[in-house]
Amino acid sequence: MDPLDVVLQVDEVEPHFQAIFSADSHEIIGYEVLGRLRQQERTISLGPFFHDANVPDDFKMEMDLKVQQLALNYYMEQNIQQHLFLNIGANYFATDTDDQFLNQLLAYQEKGLDLSKIVIEIMGHQATGDIDSLSHTLKYLQTFGVKVVVDELGTGMSNVEDIMLMEPDILKVDLEVLQNESMSTSFHGIIHSLSLLARKLGAELLFNGIASNYQFHYAWRNNGRYYQGDFLSEIKPHFLAVDVLKKRFRLDIQQFIEIERTKLMAKYQLARTLNQLISGKGKEVKKHRPLDEQVDYLARGLEDIFFKVYVTDEDGFQKTVNLIYNEEEWEWDSLVKGKNWSWRPYFIENVIRMKEEKTGILSDLYNDIETGERIRTFSYPLDSDYYLFMDISPMYLDDHEDLLW
Structure with missing residues (x-):
């Protein structure tokens, strides 16, 4: 009109x-x-x-x-x-x-x-x-x-x-x-x-x-x-009427709460599983070997879960290459060595948490800067000086829908 x-x-x-x-x-x-x-x-x-x-x-x-x-x-x-x-x-x-x-x-x-x-x-x-x-x-x-x-x-x-x-x-x-x-x-x-x-x-x-x-x-x-x-x-x-949907709201929100609990439990269970997995593999690593080789050993066999692995110190300086899984093998990217990631959201807070709690942390869902895909990162304290970061594959998340939440 x-x-x-x-x-x-x-x-x-x-x-x-x-x-x-x-x-x-x-x-x-x-x-x-x-x-x-x-x-x-x-x-x-x-x-x-x-x-x-x-x-x-x-x-x-x-x-x-x-x-x-x-x-x-x-x-x-x-x-x-x-x-x-x-x-x-x-x-x-x-x-x-x-x-x-x-x-x-x-x-x-x-x-x-x-x-x-x-x-x-x-x-x-x-x-x-x-x-x-x-x-x-x-x-x-x-x-x-x-x-x-x-x-x-x-x-x-x-x-x-x-x-x-x-x-x-x-x-x-x-x-x-x-x-x-x-x-x-x-x-x-x-x-x-x-x-x-x-x-x-x-x-x-x-x-x-x-x-x-x-x-x-x-x-x-x-x-x-x-x-x-x-x-x-x-x-x-x-x-x-002011209470026209009160009963329906109660039922719907109760359902939302149950779904939320299921999703959160899936995340906590994955974090617990990854902690046990990395802790077990960490005991097998030969500490006298160069740090890049130690991380390479940790990554192998975990390509179904992770697509990128690296280590930083507590100040955020990268101490290893990026290990990136490319179709059939792990490749080393040495160009990132020495870069600082302390500017990233929650980096310092998560390092302190890992240092105090002596356990790994599963991140929230976020978009990867390079690929734009939605991923999560598992962070794990190797010792008092170094921290392991492992980016979980989007394909793994797609296969575990409770983690896409």
Whole structure:
């Protein structure tokens, strides 16, 4: 539909709502307000209108204010205690020189609206204006108890500095991209980064676009506190009972817990097996032989598990060649000798753990810098000076799906 036709039919606009659920209470904690346009016996989403870059911001603001006004009226009539999530374009505040949005909220506050129940969703990756000015506006709104969400993360990664400047209460991640298999590897890394960022900011993660049990589980195990999507509840013109999915949540999350336990046990069992294996082979190594030859001996016979093996000292300097398994034999790569790997994530922490606990460590799943494939590394303390690193083959992980977790 032509954007001008939408503007001309502003009286036919109505609010719809999609429930947002909480991981801790298993209940609805809020509703996102979504605009719809009545067309005879059906309604049309206003999403394309709001996402159209050719539509002026003041047109979008006018439509948003209308939708929000209707939503707030209905919200107060129904005496709903859950939060109301209102979408606001990142550039609206620059356009809204008359403070229409803020004045509308304050007018409803005078009518009895608790502003601490209002959450505004900022479409962060669309921000093209003055982020400092936007940040000040958001902080001012937060003084009234309003909470802030940075929206549409995952579909277009926003500038991290801008996100931190906005100091959001919630980061919202869109999981629809998970349906695209070609994006899955990089997307996992983005989700992990957002999880770390949320923790640093003291913010919560809200996962949107949940369309399957797999995505629900994915959101849960990636530290999601809030969930939204058609798999849980479709967009409706009315509110729902707060505990509408409580029994289902309890059953689903119990299933997730059992799956998680199974996967973790697989990792602990592999670590225990590798510790015993390397310890046994280590006793057979002739210590008077050059270190490269000792590591070569340790690697042989383990090519079904590992594809690269090397040794560093506790400061991260590589003391051996890289032993790389190439189809039928172990090859030596001496170019890496002397390089320092202390900059790698968790290197120093893991060395200290191995030194104190006298045992090997199985890493988290990560993408190999050279191949891009998802791997794990087993690290083992050879003695007080040297530490063995063994990269587990992607083929081995593929054959043991519990480790791809």
